[in-house]
Amino acid sequence: MVAVFQNHTEAFEASLSIGTNITFTWFFSDINQEYSQHSSTELVSLKNHSFTKVGVFLVSVTGTNQYGSLSKNLSVIVQSQYLKDLSFNLPLNANKFYQVNEPVHFLVSFFTATREDTLLQIDFGDGNKKMFILDANHTSHTSDCQAPVLLRKDYGDGCYLQGEVCYTYSIPGNFKPHVTAKNNISSVKATMDLELIVYEEIKSSVILSNIFIPKYKNTTFFLKSPILSKSHPIRWVIRTNEQIVLNTTASSYLQHSFQDIGQHNVSATFHTLQQDQETVQKIIFVKERITSVTLQPVSNYFLETGQSVTFYAHTSVSTPVNFYWNIGGKTYSLQKNFTSSQSHVFKNAGEFHVSVSTYNEVSNVTATLAQRIVVQEPIKLLELLTDEVVSVNVPVLLCVQVMSGSDFNLLWNLGNSLQNYELVKKNGSYACIEHIFKTVGSVNISVVAFNYISNITESWEVLVEEPLTYFSIDILRPTLIGIPIMFVMRTTDVFKKLPHLTYQWDFSNNVSVKTAWPLISLDFPTPGWFRVVVTAYNKVNTTKLRRDFRVNERNSHEVWIENPTYVSVGEEVTLRLNGLKRTGSEDAVIKYSDGITETVKQNVPFR
Numbered sequence: 001m002v003a004v005f006q007n008h009t010e011a012f013e014a015s016l017s018i019g020t021n022i023t024f025t026w027f028f029s030d031i032n033q034e035y036s037q038h039s040s041t042e043l044v045s046l047k048n049h050s051f052t053k054v055g056v057f058l059v060s061v062t063g064t065n066q067y068g069s070l071s072k073n074l075s076v077i078v079q080s081q082y083l084k085d086l087s088f089n090l091p092l093n094a095n096k097f098y099q100v101n102e103p104v105h106f107l108v109s110f111f112t113a114t115r116e117d118t119l120l121q122i123d124f125g126d127g128n129k130k131m132f133i134l135d136a137n138h139t140s141h142t143s144d145c146q147a148p149v150l151l152r153k154d155y156g157d158g159c160y161l162q163g164e165v166c167y168t169y170s171i172p173g174n175f176k177p178h179v180t181a182k183n184n185i186s187s188v189k190a191t192m193d194l195e196l197i198v199y200e201e202i203k204s205s206v207i208l209s210n211i212f213i214p215k216y217k218n219t220t221f222f223l224k225s226p227i228l229s230k231s232h233p234i235r236w237v238i239r240t241n242e243q244i245v246l247n248t249t250a251s252s253y254l255q256h257s258f259q260d261i262g263q264h265n266v267s268a269t270f271h272t273l274q275q276d277q278e279t280v281q282k283i284i285f286v287k288e289r290i291t292s293v294t295l296q297p298v299s300n301y302f303l304e305t306g307q308s309v310t311f312y313a314h315t316s317v318s319t320p321v322n323f324y325w326n327i328g329g330k331t332y333s334l335q336k337n338f339t340s341s342q343s344h345v346f347k348n349a350g351e352f353h354v355s356v357s358t359y360n361e362v363s364n365v366t367a368t369l370a371q372r373i374v375v376q377e378p379i380k381l382l383e384l385l386t387d388e389v390v391s392v393n394v395p396v397l398l399c400v401q402v403m404s405g406s407d408f409n410l411l412w413n414l415g416n417s418l419q420n421y422e423l424v425k426k427n428g429s430y431a432c433i434e435h436i437f438k439t440v441g442s443v444n445i446s447v448v449a450f451n452y453i454s455n456i457t458e459s460w461e462v463l464v465e466e467p468l469t470y471f472s473i474d475i476l477r478p479t480l481i482g483i484p485i486m487f488v489m490r491t492t493d494v495f496k497k498l499p500h501l502t503y504q505w506d507f508s509n510n511v512s513v514k515t516a517w518p519l520i521s522l523d524f525p526t527p528g529w530f531r532v533v534v535t536a537y538n539k540v541n542t543t544k545l546r547r548d549f550r551v552n553e554r555n556s557h558e559v560w561i562e563n564p565t566y567v568s569v570g571e572e573v574t575l576r577l578n579g580l581k582r583t584g585s586e587d588a589v590i591k592y593s594d595g596i597t598e599t600v601k602q603n604v605p606f607r
Contacts, residue, residue, distance in 0.1 A: 004112065006054050010150045014061040014072065015044040023066045026395040029058040030078070032174035078115035079159070081185040086110040088179040088190040096195045097208045097222050100172055103145035104196065109162040110181045110188060118183045122148065124167055125196070126177030134161065170196040174211065189357070191364050202226055207282040212361030214289040215261050221254040223268045223280070228252065232271035239265040258286040260271055261319070272491040288317045289363040291431040295356055302452035303375045305349055305405075313367065321360045328352030328373070338565045346375040349406045377405035378454035381446070385430070392440050399432040400447055400458070408451040415443035415462075435462040465501075465538045472545040473534055480554040481527055489518040489534050489545065504535040524551040 004010050016022055023038045024045035030053050037045050051057065055078055062071040087109045090096065098104050112118055120132040130148035145166035169175065175198060179193040195210045213219045223234060236254045238246035245264075246256060256265065267281040289301035294313040303309065313337075315321055321339035325332040329352070332342050340356065354369040381403035390396045402408060410431055437443060444461035477484040489503060505513045505520050508531040513520055524530065528551060535544045 001077060002074040003079060004051060005080050006051055006080045006159055011046050012047045012049060012059060013044065016063050019043060019065055022091045023064045025062045027060045030287040031483055032253060033562050034489050054078050054080050056562065059150045081113055081183065082185060083181050084111045086188040086190040089192055096194060099199060100200050101168055102168060103166055103168050106165045108165065109160055111160055113159050121167060121180045121554040125177045126169055126171055156569050161591060172198050172200045193363065204278045205278060205295055207266060207280055209282065209284060213258060213284055213286050214362040215286050217255055218255050218512065219259045221266055222250040222367050225268065227270040227272040229273050235269040236266045261286045261288050272530055287360050290315050290317050290321060290358055290360060290365045292316045293365045293367040295367040295369050301373055303346055303373060304453045304559045305347060305375055305377050308343055308345045308576040310341055310343045311354060312341045315358050321358045324357040349375050349377050364565050372453060376451045376453050379408055379449050379451065379456050380456045382449045382456040384458055384460055390437060391467045391540045392437055392464050395434050397438050398435055399430055399434045401430050402449045406451055410450050413446045415445055440464050440466050465540050467541050471536060471543060471545055479549055479551045481524055481551055482554055484521045484523045486519060486521045487532060489536060501536055501538050506533045527551050527553050532590045
């Protein structure tokens with residue numbers, strides 16, 4: 001079992017010790033898809049893969065040849081590099097009232113799958129900030145907390161990092177520290193639930209507590225007085241809207257849970273060292289704690305650059321709260337209301353997170369849009385870079401160039417409904433597929449380049465031709481002057497018209513003729529030796545043949561048959577017999593190659 005990060009490209013390697021003609025088949029369960037790689041000599045297969053989901057997945061590879069197969073499986077834990085579950089507070093049962101120059105210990109914990117390049121920044125609320133690098137050595141064993149120090153850090157169950165930070169406040173006040181944890185992928189923030197109360201040496205009687213208190217939360221009030229007599233109990237009274245909601249005696253500490261929001265008056269009556277009675281009061285405000293914030297889904301998560309979107313959010317409380325938006329790394333100022341809306345123009349392509357943080361004096365909650373906003377540029381150009389003429393049964397590359405600032409897919413249609421998807425991740429990328437055309441003729445090819453917001457289609461015609469094979473030149477008639485001689489260029493055993501093939505006939509008597517059929521009929525008026533050069537060509541091949549032949553004188557008694565140069569199968573043909581003496585008494589016997597014999601008169605047409 002191995003662990004990898006989400007959206008990181010990982011290289012997997014499989015190898016065999018012996019074998020030939022190995023086909024490696026990879027299977028990745030996160031996408032439920034197989035990939036095959038074949039090699040006649042290689043015993044090693046490399047496959048890159050990026051896991052887009054978090055979880056435990058299976059990667060398997062099988063090596064196969066004609067003798068058998070071997071398989072191996074590997075379990076992969078895919079973890080997110082996004083930080084989450086950040087917690088920041090005081091230790092359990094710690095005092096929330098501290099005197100100036102008294103060390104304060106903070107506890108912080110969060111989820112992180114990586115233990116490197118993680119930073120922790122704490123704002124202590126008094127103007128001091130401290131950045132901690134959470135590497136293996138960045139801890140301190142000192143007990144001096146005058147400056148912020150990271151006393152300890154450790155990894156608990158799973159990937160939760162826990163740390164303890166010590167700091168000493170040098171000025172009094174109510175402080176609300178907050179912390180930010182971040183790495184190269186993400187950042188998370190957290191704020192202490194309640195204000196931290198830091199006081200100077202008490203010279204007069206005072207009730208120490210937070211001014212803002214969450215509804216239903218058990219709150220501690222502390223009476224601090226230099227003249228307090230500890231031999232007498234203290235009378236605590238809490239009033240809401242002039243109505244007494246609590247009247248009790250206790251020690252210098254009082255714990256109470258408020259059931260109503262609003263302003264409340266807390267008073268403590270005590271005996272002094274001089275046995276006098278004294279009363280001190282404090283005004284506090286009870287606020288409703290934010291328990292949830294809802295970030296409404298948008299109607300379209302796939303946008304074009306320059307497009308504006310408005311996001312909406314509302315909380316679980318019935319009082320106004322502050323909203324703080326982070327849209328694709330851009331933050332927007334706080335808005336205090338019951339609900340919030342924020343418009344944003346996405347100027348650059350990419351994938352963006354959208355989050356909104358809500359807080360009031362006693363709580364804060366952050367919500368993140370479950371699905372990222374994908375912003376893409378429209379595809380600007382699709383240019384075809386493929387030859388117009390190719391050979392049949394020969395692998396050819398079909399290429400396009402796509403101009404786009406965003407990722408896109410290609411959908412090929414190669415005339416036989418063959419479709420292939422290919423993800424391209426570079427602007428101005430060339431994308432090619434290999435294909436073998438099985439039939440001769442014109443093939444209409446189309447390709448669609450598309451992403452989430454645009455598409456472009458281009459199509460063109462590819463001419464698929466047969467490569468030229470062995471040819472010969474045959475002469476089908478007697479080579480006599482005055483009689484048309486037929487020349488035929490054909491393969492060894494087949495005479496046929498090949499599609500898109502052109503024939504150039506060049507004779508030594510300065511006659512040149514171009515034909516679409518592989519035959520020509522030519523009459524030579526003079527005897528002698530001649531030469532014919534035939535060039536057969538199409539847009540993918542060329543072949544050239546030469547043949548010498550002699551044309552003889554024709555005797556007066558020679559007979560020949562006039563016929564068309566070429567005919568179609570099943571076509572009725574008219575032939576004329578020439579050269580018979582004109583005595584009117586002679587007959588001619590005509591024999592055909594298919595076995596038919598026919599007797600005709602001189603100069604009489606026959607069929």
